[in-house]
Amino acid sequence: MQRIPMIAGNWKMNTTLSEALKLVKEMLPGLEKLEGMEKVLCPPFVSLAAMQNLLRGTSLKLGAQNLYYAEKGAYTGEISAPMLAELCDYVIVGHSERRHIFGETDSMVNKKVQAALKVHLLPIICVGEKLEENEAGRTREVVTGQLKAALDGVSEAGELVIAYEPVWAIGTGKAATGRQANETVALIRSTILGLYGEKTAHNVRILYGGSVTPANILEYMKQPQIDGALVGGASIKAIDFFSIVSQTAEMGKKCE
Ligand code: PGA
Numbered sequence: 001m002q003r004i005p006m007i008a009g010n011w012k013m014n015t016t017l018s019e020a021l022k023l024v025k026e027m028l029p030g031l032e033k034l035e036g037m038e039k040v041l042c043p044p045f046v047s048l049a050a051m052q053n054l055l056r057g058t059s060l061k062l063g064a065q066n067l068y069y070a071e072k073g074a075y076t077g078e079i080s081a082p083m084l085a086e087l088c089d090y091v092i093v094g095h096s097e098r099r100h101i102f103g104e105t106d107s108m109v110n111k112k113v114q115a116a117l118k119v120h121l122l123p124i125i126c127v128g129e130k131l132e133e134n135e136a137g138r139t140r141e142v143v144t145g146q147l148k149a150a151l152d153g154v155s156e157a158g159e160l161v162i163a164y165e166p167v168w169a170i171g172t173g174k175a176a177t178g179r180q181a182n183e184t185v186a187l188i189r190s191t192i193l194g195l196y197g198e199k200t201a202h203n204v205r206i207l208y209g210g211s212v213t214p215a216n217i218l219e220y221m222k223q224p225q226i227d228g229a230l231v232g233g234a235s236i237k238a239i240d241f242f243s244i245v246s247q248t249a250e251m252g253k254k255c256e
Helices: 017-032 047-055 081-085 094-103 106-118 131-135 139-150 178-196 196-201 217-221 238-255
Strands: 006-010 038-042 060-064 088-093 123-127 161-164 204-211 228-231
Touching: 006 088, 006 161, 006 204, 006 238, 017 038, 017 060, 017 238, 038 088, 047 060, 047 106, 060 204, 081 106, 088 106, 088 217, 106 123, 106 139, 123 139, 131 139, 139 178, 161 178, 178 196, 178 204, 217 238, 228 238
Parallel strands: 006 038, 006 228, 038 060, 060 088, 088 123, 123 161, 161 204, 204 228
Antiparallel strands: none
């Protein structure tokens, strides 16, 4: 079985509801035609319900950018996994901006992963080292540490998605090279192998994220271990996102 490539667009804190609808209407006709891969849009929470209506019956899927791990209750301002499960298929968990701006710890990431899986919401778990960790040769240790912590107590991992996003590459224009990214993604896959065995390691999809553009997407997609990309900045530019997705779809066809 071959892993199905995935491109997910993380819109971050961009687009009002009307802007989101305008953007998705602009993107939809082109993206809709591209086959053989999974296409996921992750807009801000406030646009999920309206986008769900627009995307119903299309080949595009929806994801959220975060969740809180309690099921319900007195957590003013938070959004739970059951709330999201009615709206989308995926949820990004442990994005570096959550970890570093909002102080999310490995243990919170783990609780979020468990909360999502409990309601069949598939987490896209982000891991990645900071610049100083990379320069100190600690990438391996940081990435495997984050991964093992995120998956602590998780019994099935075949369906979830992991995104390797070196913090120094996010929004900086300084993307990792294909080789660098492939090496760390291979390390992630071998960590999964150690935790869950061969079948899960073979099935789990691992994306690269960090300054992915139409100009460099193929460099990642050519790598044997990389199954797609988590795209930030370029995902809110209709032409760029279409180009990233169409190049991936084209490449997917060649592999069949
Ligand atoms: P970027 O963001 O593509 O703008 O670097 C990636 C991400 O944060 O997921």
